[in-house]
Amino acid sequence: MATTRDRLIDGAAALLDEGGPAAVTLREVGRRAGVSHNAPYKHFRDKRDLLAAIAADELRVLAGRLTEAAAGETGAARIGAALHAYVGWAVAAPERFRLVFGAWTGPHAELEDAAQAAVVAITEVVTAAQAEDEALPRGTERLVALLRSTAHGLVDLELAGHLRKRPGAPGPDDLIDELITLVRGGGTAQRH
Amino acid sequence: MATTRDRLIDGAAALLDEGGPAAVTLREVGRRAGVSHNAPYKHFRDKRDLLAAIAADELRVLAGRLTEAAAGETGAARIGAALHAYVGWAVAAPERFRLVFGAWTGPHAELEDAAQAAVVAITEVVTAAQAEDEALPRGTERLVALLRSTAHGLVDLELAGHLRKRPGAPGPDDLIDELITLVRGGGTAQRH
DNA sequence: ACCTGAACACCGTTCAAGT
DNA sequence: ACCTGAACACCGTTCAAGT
Numbered sequence: 001m002a003t004t005r006d007r008l009i010d011g012a013a014a015l016l017d018e019g020g021p022a023a024v025t026l027r028e029v030g031r032r033a034g035v036s037h038n039a040p041y042k043h044f045r046d047k048r049d050l051l052a053a054i055a056a057d058e059l060r061v062l063a064g065r066l067t068e069a070a071a072g073e074t075g076a077a078r079i080g081a082a083l084h085a086y087v088g089w090a091v092a093a094p095e096r097f098r099l100v101f102g103a104w105t106g107p108h109a110e111l112e113d114a115a116q117a118a119v120v121a122i123t124e125v126v127t128a129a130q131a132e133d134e135a136l137p138r139g140t141e142r143l144v145a146l147l148r149s150t151a152h153g154l155v156d157l158e159l160a161g162h163l164r165k166r167p168g169a170p171g172p173d174d175l176i177d178e179l180i181t182l183v184r185g186g187g188t189a190q191r192h
Numbered sequence: 193m194a195t196t197r198d199r200l201i202d203g204a205a206a207l208l209d210e211g212g213p214a215a216v217t218l219r220e221v222g223r224r225a226g227v228s229h230n231a232p233y234k235h236f237r238d239k240r241d242l243l244a245a246i247a248a249d250e251l252r253v254l255a256g257r258l259t260e261a262a263a264g265e266t267g268a269a270r271i272g273a274a275l276h277a278y279v280g281w282a283v284a285a286p287e288r289f290r291l292v293f294g295a296w297t298g299p300h301a302e303l304e305d306a307a308q309a310a311v312v313a314i315t316e317v318v319t320a321a322q323a324e325d326e327a328l329p330r331g332t333e334r335l336v337a338l339l340r341s342t343a344h345g346l347v348d349l350e351l352a353g354h355l356r357k358r359p360g361a362p363g364p365d366d367l368i369d370e371l372i373t374l375v376r377g378g379g380t381a382q383r384h
Numbered sequence: 385a386c387c388t389g390a391a392c393a394c395c396g397t398t399c400a401a402g403t
Numbered sequence: 404a405c406c407t408g409a410a411c412a413c414c415g416t417t418c419a420a421g422t
Contacts, residue, residue: 004386020295025414036388038416043386047415098295101352103212103286115354137374145346145355146367146374150338153345160293162307163337175338182329182338186377196405217395228407230397235405239396 005043007033013054016095021051021102052108055100059114062089062100063121070125075133080180082125083151087172090155097155122148135184143183150179197235199225205246208287213243213294244300247292251306254281254292255313262317267325272372274317275343279364282347289347314340327376335375342371 002010011032015024026047027037044050069085070078090097104111126144130136137143154172157163164171170178194202203224207216218239219229236242261277262270282289296303318336322328329335346364349355356363362370 026416027414035386037414038389039387041416094295101348101354103290104352116357119354119357137378141358142362142367142370145349145362146342146371149345149349149355149367150342151345152349153341153343154337156293156348157337157341157344160296162293162311163341165308165311166333170334170337172341175334175341178334179338183374185374186329218397219395227405229395230408231406233397 004033004035004039008035008040008043008050009053009057012050013057013096016051016054016099017093020095021099024051026050048105049108051099052104052111054096056110056114058093058096058100059111059118062086063114063118065089066118066121066125070128076129076136076180076184078125078129078132079136079147080176082122083147083176083180084173086151087155087176091158091172094159097159101152101156119144119148133184137183147179147183151176196225196227196231200227200232200235200242201245201249204242205249205288208243208246208291209285212287213291216243218242240297241300243291244296244303246288248302248306250285250288250292251303251310254278255306255310257281258310258313258317262320268321268328268372268376270317270321270324271328271339272368274314275339275368275371276365278343279347279368283350283364286351289351293344293348311336311340325376329375339371339375343368 008029012024012029014032015028024047026040029050030037030039033039040047040050044053065085065088066082069081073081100115123140123144126147127140130138130140130143151172154163154175158172163169200221204216204221206224207220216239218232221242222229222231225231232239232242236245257277257280258274261273265273292307315332315336318339319332322330322332322335343364346355346367350364355361
């Protein structure tokens with residue numbers, strides 16, 4: 001049986017998916033959890049803190065998916081699998097994606113820890129890929145930053161409807177494949 | 193002398209810059225324009241429509257900056273200049289950047305027109321660059337989508353504080369230069 | 385420790401009415 | 404055509420009080 005705190009988080013996450021952060025009213029969150037409209041204040045400092053708990057959960061899910069997806073591949077394909085997992089995660093839950101990477105006024109410890117763990121996960125994937133594929137550029141930090149940014153931007157533009165105006169235009173997954181190819185110098189060499 | 197509509201937009205844009213969309217209350221917008229708290233409804237359908245007018249203005253500014261920045265360069269440097277202008281625009285006005293590319297529920301004609309014009313502007317830059325630099329990959333649509341996504345993602349992660357945890361880590365401008373290099377195959381050839 | 389109900393200060397939006 | 408003031412239905416947050 002779930003604790004009140006868990007039910008509050010679940011209800012808030014459902015409301016978030018349904019209508020974005022504005023739809024996450026503490027009154028409705030409380031109602032769905034079977035408590036009063038301000039019971040949430042006994043478990044979270046305020047609405048922001050409740051949303052941050054959801055965001056941190058989601059970042060931990062993301063880190064796990066990236067690691068798992070990359071584990072079944074070798075070389076640059078590790079990176080491709082991780083980035084495809086990133087896109088799949090974001091597109092499946094756009095509001096959670098937007099929440100995680102949205103404007104957080106002021107620091108939040110749990111959220112920052114989870115974000116750091118996600119960066120570590122993708123960094124490990126890229127390090128392994130670089131060790132297996134000499135066609136990948138050296139410099140893990142720069143490459144990670146570039147790959148993260150592109151995957152993130154692809155998703156954000158796709159969700160905003162700014163990427164595919166023309167039917168048949170390449171989507172995020174197509175463009176990730178192209179990115180991997182370009183980053184490897186456009187060639188196919190995979191020496192070890 | 194500015195019309196009421198202009199003063200409403202100016203006041204709303206200032207409030208947006210100061211504290212994000214939540215800070216744009218129609219009451220304060222009206223107060224700054226010297227009208228009542230619901231006079232805005234005579235010029236805009238609702239708050240969303242007022243924000244969309246700001247976003248459309250901003251997209252037109254962006255399109256102009258991209259074109260202007262690229263005009264002074266040749267080959268791949270056109271793209272570099274345009275993307276640096278994109279980053280400069282976004283970082284200078286983070287809230288406007290977030291507004292423009294944020295979650296717009298339902299279509300908005302003026303905003304979509306302005307977005308289309310911005311895509312046309314960057315597409316023209318890339319087309320010109322491709323004609324001058326054979327090291328750039330062919331396929332304008334795919335390259336434009338990739339470049340836009342990376343620049344957008346760089347800015348979004350930077351603004352969220354997710355890009356540069358370590359002091360001295362590469363910033364958006366550094367990574368754009370690296371992107372251009374990688375996209376040209378890592379080489380420096382620039383035959384015409 | 386956890387929860388409730390009333391209350392406060394907001395906010396977007398609507399409406400009748402004014403010039 | 405453009406604007407105002409009152410009103411409505413919200414919402415986040417606080418507080419005193421209950422078990």
